[in-house]
Amino acid sequence: MNIENTQAQMRKGILEYCILLIIAQQDAYVQDIINKLKASKMLVVEGTIYPLLTRLKNTGLLAYRWEESTQGPPRKYYNITENGRKVLQELEASWNELTEAISSLKSHTNL
Amino acid sequence: MKKTYNINLSNQVFCIDEDACQQLQAYIETLEKHYLNEEDGKEIMADIESRIAELITEFLQKNHKEVVSQEDIDRVIGIMGTPDAIIEEDSEAASDQPGTRKLYRDINNSIFGGVAAGIAAYFSISPAWIRLAFVIFCFFYGVTLLVYLVLWIILPKAVTAKQKLEMKGENINVSNIEKNIRNTYNEVKKNTEFQKFIQQVKNFFTLVFDAIGKIFKKIFTIFASLFSVIGILGGTFLFLLISWLLFFPTHIPWFSDYCTLYYIISPSTFTILKIILLLTINIPLLIIIYASAHYLFRLNWSRAFLLIAVGCWFLAGISGIFIAVQQSLNFSGTQTSTQNHLLVPRDTSTHKYTLAIQELPYSDRFSGLYRNSDFLNIIALDSVPPKQIYLSAPIYIEQGYTPYPELNIRKSSSGLQAFHNYGNLNNIDYEWQQQGDTLRLNNYFQLKTPIWRAQKVKLILTLPENDTLVIRGNLKNIHHRFVKRVPAAKLNQSCTVVMKNGSPELLPEKR
Known part of the structure; x- marks a missing residue:
């Protein structure tokens, strides 16, 4: 079993959830999102995030606006849509289920 | 010393080393190859490029540099991730193509x-x-x-x-690209004097052939544009001309023979045939026009249009072949009948007979007749499509061996070979009369129902040796050599012939 591959799969599975979480808190510029994800070690390479954001935008979970920047060209600021919030709630529910399942499994094995 | 290039990344200008430029180009191209197949691939690439620009700006500011080096690009790729890493993280089934x-x-x-x-x-x-x-x-x-x-x-x-x-x-993955760039670099380093000489010769030829290539491309472009213009204008003209000819043929005198198709086949089949002809000729024209427009105006190819056009063309072709076979079967066989009539005159001593040729009276009863060409032996019909068809019945004068003249009427008609269908022969309506020593022959026959099946009526009048025949009516209806000796002005007058040595001879006119 390839442990690295499994870890990558796990990360990949919840990356979208993490992005929605970050943007739901506050409208964000791509670099903010990347920094937060990197800080929580959710992101290994930056390149992955761009296709992901575009896809989330295409499915109507995210929207963006252009904002002028003091250092350089205008930046894309992402914000969450109504639809995005609904999906986020659903994801949150399944996340809670997952963590409960894991913690109950852990408590059983500890016994 | 190093060569540098100016590049535009997300609308910002960077000065970049040659090797770094190649590496960056390969990196972006690899990602593009993957993402441009996707919806919004351009947007993804724009985002990635703008991030690369941002990172490079940051490095340049931090190190107080002006030129982007290979190191910087290595760091960019380190942060952004190699194409392998990005694509693998991003897609479920990331496999090496x-x-x-x-x-x-x-x-x-x-x-x-x-x-x-x-x-x-x-x-x-x-x-x-x-x-x-x-x-x-x-x-x-x-x-x-x-x-x-x-x-x-x-x-x-x-x-x-x-x-x-x-x-x-x-x-094409980054490790291969890197390896490739390193190899090239090493090869360039070990250039010798001889290779430099070859390089110069090479450069000269390269220049010459690149120029020739460019000229050929230019010539090709000019010709292609010219053909496209001809294709559009000529194609449209032919398209309209053919549509017009097919549906309004009587407007053009030299094309009216095409109307004769009406009598061969039924009017409804004729209409179908017209549509088939229109499709088989005009669809290729339409495709030529479309292709030319596509080349000239950079229109998008519509696959659906092509499929429908080619489909319709084949359908039309198949129906056309089917109708052609079906119709030609109507002409696969021939039926003939011959009738002999011995003309015994009241006065058998004179040996002098009269032949009166009756022509189709265009002027009175058939004033509305439509004069037709000789193509199908049709001389007249009353309308299009016709209710009455008149065909010419040629008259021949030959030597006879019976004591009296004899009239031989030979009828023939085409029809289905499989059945002995004499309906087409019965369709022939030919009238003639004998009054004493006068024979009245029509130079035409009529079809009882207007269905043309190449019906023919041939009249052979045999005249015994030394007998005299007075011919009244237009001599043009007689098929014999002596007619050629009659002056054109006198063709409409009566003449007298005598059968001499097996051939009718013209008697000089009596004054």
Whole structure:
């Protein structure tokens, strides 16, 4: 079993959830999102995030606006849509289920 | 000293080293190859490029540099992730696509234009073999010389790292691109004096052939544009002309013979045939017009249009063949009948008879007749489509061996071979009369129902030797040599012939 591959799969599975979480808190510029994800070690390479954001935008979970920047060209600021919030709630529910399942499994094995 | 390039990344200008530029180009091209197939791939690439620009700006500011180096690009790729990493993280089934091979000119290993080296790279063999083959075959009428020049002109140079990898059929991933760039760099370093000389010769030829290639491309473009203009204008003109000819044929005098098709086949079949003809001729024209417009105005090819057009064309063709076979069956067989009438006159001593030829009276009863050409032996009909069809009945005068003249009426008609269908013969309505020693013959016959099946009526009048025949009516209806000796002005007058030595002879007029 390839442990690295499994870890990558796990990360990949919840990356979208993490992005929605970050943007739901506050409208964000791509670099903010990347920094937060990197800080929580959710992101290994930056390149992955761009296709992901575009896809989330295409499915109507995210929207963006252009904002002028003091250092350089205008930046894309992402914000969450109504639809995005609904999906986020659903994801949150399944996340809670997952963590409960894991913690109950852990408590059983500890016994 | 290093060469640098100016590049535009997300609308910002950067000064970049040659090697770094190649690496960055390969990196972006690899990602593009993957993402441009996707919806919004352009947006993804724009985002990535803008981030690369941002990172590079940051590095330049931090290190107080002006030129982007290979190190910077390495760091950018480190942060953004290699194409392998990005694509694998991003997609479920990220697998290495097998490298596609393409034929390029390998300018790094070339003697002249790099054609042999390119072919060698394509087949993964040593260029020496290909060069040897070129030289050997050059002795046979110098074929390869021409082939080489043509390939030099048409094959593109492998310039970018991506093209170089495609030439060797290797996978385009970053490690391969890096390896490739390193190899090129090492090869450039070990250039000797001799190679430099070859390089100069090469540069000269490259210049010449690139120029020839450009000229050919220009000429091709000019011709292609010219043909497109001709295609659009000529195609549209022919399209309209053919549609007009098919549906309003009587407007054009020389095309009205085409109306004769009405009598051969039924009017409804004729209409179907018109539509079939319209489709079979006009669909290729339409495709020519479309292709020309596509070339001239850069219109998008519509696959649906082409499929429908080609489909309709084939359908029309098949129906056309079906109708043609069906209709030609109506002419597959021939039926004939012959009737003999011995003309015994009241006065048998004179040996003098009269032949009165009655022509189709255009003027009175049939004033509305439509005069037709001789193409189908039809002389007249009353309307289009016709209710009445009149065909000409030629009259022949021959020597007879009976004591009296004899009239021989030969009727023939085409029809289905499979059945002895004499309906088409019965359709012939021919009238003639004998009054004493006068024979009245119509120079025409009528079809009872207007269905043309190549019906023919041939009248043979046999005249015994030394008998006299007075002919009244237009001599043009008589098929015999002596008619040629009658002056054109007198063709409409009566004349007298005597059967002499088996041939009718013209008697001089009595004053």
